[in-house]
Amino acid sequence: MKIIITAGGTTEKIDPVRKITNMATGRLGSLTAGEFVRQGGGRIETIFYVCGHDTVVPDLPCVETVPAESAEEVRDALSGLLTSRRIDAVIHSMAVSDYTVDKATTAENLAAFLAEKLFPLGERGFPDESSLAGFLAGCIRENDRLLDQSRKISSDVESLILSMKRTPKLIRLIKSLQPSAVLVGFKLLNGVEKQRLLDAGYEVLVRNSCDLVLANDKTEIGAGRHVGYLISPDRTFDRFGTKEEIAGAIAGRVLNLIEERERQ
Secondary structure: OEEEEEOOEOOEEEEOOEEEOOOOOOHHHHHHHHHHHHHHHHHOOEEEEEEOOOOOOOOOOOEEEEEOOOHHHHHHHHHHHHHHOOOOEEEEOOEOOOEEEEEEEEHHHHHHHHHHHHHHHOOOOOOOHHHHHHHHHHHHHHOOOOOOOOOOOOOOOOOEEEEEEEOOOOHHHHHHHOOOOEEEEEEEEOOOOHHHHHHHHHHHHHHOOOOEEEEEEEEEEEOOEEEEEEEOOOOOEEEEOOHHHHHHHHHHHHHHHHHHHHHO
């Protein structure tokens, strides 16, 4: 069996020395890799472990590390793996950034650009508040008074403004390239009611053709504790209380699903 596990978090560059990242460690991904080996034994040929350089990496002979720092690099890594060989399962536990840095400017630069656009209008003004808001939003998007992000942005800048753009949802790529692969998705929310969390997890499952989704809440993750709900396509779920329990359940369920598909 060949399995992909994405783990840890991504980093998005602001300039050559600064970046935006998240708090994901990859520990759950590492434990899951270990459980695949423990439960699958010799059936596990290769685990492709897609991760950044600060991620916990399992020390296992069958693990092949695939470095990927940004959301774009993770996309390229997944595309390369999924188009070059048959993959039996993908455990997409990586916390991929929803946004990447698009532009960097200063408050002064943006104000000057807005003044340049507004001044020629004179007293004509705008018919309503919505029209003004739309005009300003367009100006902000079009602002070309930008900082050079290929070099370190000076620390003398008093008010740095970053414009960010959405990154593509990489989980949608997986089934489009390998429809038969078992796919486990993940959903993390913060401080919500259990039913809302379960509904959000199930929505991820349906939208992305996942076979399982692990839904968890940041407030229920701490030292020695990680509450997670493993959701199935029929909306049933199992609750677990630690990373070790979650990893064991994911590996066991995925191995069973792979075996079922091999018998068909």
